[in-house]
Amino acid sequence: MLLKTQRDIENIKKNGQLIGKILADLALLCKPGVSTLEIDKQAERMIRNVGGRSAFKGYKTRTAVRPFPATVCVSLNAELVHGIPKKSTILKDGDIVSLDIGMEWPHGKLVAPGDHGVFTDTALTVPVGVIPEKTKKLLQVTREALERGIKAVKPGNSVASIGQAIEGYVKSQGKYGIVRDLVGHGVGYTVHEEPFIPNYYDPALETILLKPGMVIAIEPMISLGSWKVETRDDGWTIKMLDNTLCAHFEHTIIITEDGNVVATRRVEE
Secondary structure (H helix, E strand, O other), X not given: OOOOOHHHHHHHHHHHHHHHHHHHHHHHOOOOOOEHHHHHHHHHHHHHHOOOEEOOOOOOOXXXXXXXXXXXXEEEOOEEEOOOOOOOOEOOOOOEEEEEEEEEEOOHHHOOOOOOOEEEEEEEEXXXXXXXXXXXXXXXXXXXXXXXXXXXXXXXXXXXXXXXXXXXXXXXXXXXXXXXXXXXXEOOOOOOEEEEEOOOOOHHHHHOEOOOOOEEEEOOEEEOOOOOEEEOOOOOOEEEOOOOOEEEOEEXXXXXXXXXXXXXXXXXX
16 A cells, blocks of 8 residues: 655646547547557557556556557447457447556656656546447446545545445345456556455445555446456457447545546546
8 A cells, every 4th residue: 555745646637638638539549449449559659648657558467468558448238347458349329338458657758857757547438429328328327436435535544445335225226246256456656556446335345445645446347237257368358258338437536635636537527
């Protein structure tokens, strides 16, 4: 559990404003006929133009066969996260698209002597053209689940309270799958830090308390069916095991003395 300095927090806020704008602009590209690779190329250009570096491109886990090859994760329909953009993957009317992006900023020449880059992580799911009402509600529920989790973020509350707020809300809205194999996390000095932030109540996390200076990423992942997932043969793309539609929203949140600041909040929110 890493507490950030005031200087780091200010940089995380600036980073969050920049990446939030980039994500909003990428969402506008999600139209029928657009390839997911085109979205990725635009994301890389935008991040470079603001003096940042992709947090995902080249990222490698202990179990990954190869580093992640793209700037932004673009996941369609039953794909939940870590979708690899491709020239051959063309968006069509009725799709839903999860865009998940992270950035290190400042980077390169923007880093002042004695300073260093900090990380943010954010995501949203957008409709392509016209989608059914049932799918609209999935997106609404997942987006609101994130807001319920954010409301639970305050000094003295436990990590468990975040998952409890998310799970309680989602269950009140109908029969949805709350993914259990992927969770939120700390963020700031690297793109993934402790503690893990599940989207369901885990009593074991009641002892982990939120403190001013902590920075976390909350990311509800909700499906229309089972919560179970599997990994595609590309080694990265995680999809719903039952092929049902799923949605994913995420923000980077700074815990303050009297509550929180959502660093990656987009203007249109």
